[in-house]
Amino acid sequence: MTERTNPGKLRLGVNIDHVATIRNARGGDHPDPVRAAEVVAAVGGDGITAHLREDRRHIRDDDLKRIQDATDLPLNLEMAATEEMLAIALRHNPHAACIVPEKREERTTEGGLDAAGLHNQLAPIVSQLTEAGIRVSLFIEANPAQLEAAMRLGAPVVEFHTGEYAHATGEQRAVELKRIADMAALAVKNGIEPHAGHGLTFENVQPIAAIPQLAELNIGHYLVGEAIFTGLEPAIRRMRDLMDAAR
Ligand SMILES: CC(=O)[C@@H](O)[C@H](O)COP(=O)(O)O
Numbered sequence: 522m523t524e525r526t527n528p529g530k531l532r533l534g535v536n537i538d539h540v541a542t543i544r545n546a547r548g549g550d551h552p553d554p555v556r557a558a559e560v561v562a563a564v565g566g567d568g569i570t571a572h573l574r575e576d577r578r579h580i581r582d583d584d585l586k587r588i589q590d591a592t593d594l595p596l597n598l599e600m601a602a603t604e605e606m607l608a609i610a611l612r613h614n615p616h617a618a619c620i621v622p623e624k625r626e627e628r629t630t631e632g633g634l635d636a637a638g639l640h641n642q643l644a645p646i647v648s649q650l651t652e653a654g655i656r657v658s659l660f661i662e663a664n665p666a667q668l669e670a671a672m673r674l675g676a677p678v679v680e681f682h683t684g685e686y687a688h689a690t691g692e693q694r695a696v697e698l699k700r701i702a703d704m705a706a707l708a709v710k711n712g713i714e715p716h717a718g719h720g721l722t723f724e725n726v727q728p729i730a731a732i733p734q735l736a737e738l739n740i741g742h743y744l745v746g747e748a749i750f751t752g753l754e755p756a757i758r759r760m761r762d763l764m765d766a767a768r
Pocket residue numbers: 536538572574599621628629630660718719741742
């Protein structure tokens with residue numbers, strides 16, 4: 522496990538996308554992701570994360586305003602690097618915007634953003650979001666080339682995609698964990714705040730939470746799944762306790 526050198530509180534952003542997935546399965550308004558956001562606020566979560574996908578398969582445009590109106594928690598809007606999403610972000614002015622890669626046919630966000638290869642596409646989006654006072658984060662793989670690209674783009678935050686770690690078993694998991702820990706340390710050394718998320722569960726969260734440089738984890742799918750059995754509030758509380766025990 523990573524050395525515990527930073528007692529600072531690790532923020533928990535709760536991604537409520539998949540409450541909307543269940544709602545959308547029937548096309549009505551239940552379960553409402555806004556109610557989930559209110560539970561996150563009541564239980565002491567540090568923020569709401571929501572990914573407005575191009576195909577609107579879960580969160581929809583009107584959810585954003587309703588979420589912002591319902592809680593004072595900072596909203597982290599996950600968005601593809603498109604003109605449409607930029608306009609929506611500028612209109613809603615969330616606390617943070619996390620630029621993620623998006624493929625219409627993918628089942629979930631399969632990997633990190635190619636911040637290096639997409640520099641020219643990302644640069645104007647990052648600068649317009651920044652000028653609007655929105656804290657920009659780039660959802661990248663934990664590797665030096667992507668981190669350098671984030672630095673060149675002037676992003677104050679990166680979120681490391683933990684999907685490979687979450688799916689790895691045995692020794693490979695330790696390899697993936699080290700990759701994230703090393704890049705978190707390098708990010709902080711270069712003035713970037715590192716976050717992490719994707720595929721985190723009660724079983725795999727603690728080694729990630731123990732990485733001292735990480736400032737925030739964003740967790741959604743697993744919490745919504747657990748909520749079916751225990752309720753959302755106990756699921757978030759348990760995740761919070763596991764994170765705290767790891768530091
Ligand atoms: C970027 C990311 O990791 C999140 O958006 C999360 O995975 C929930 O959305 P999807 O399941 O649609 O990718």
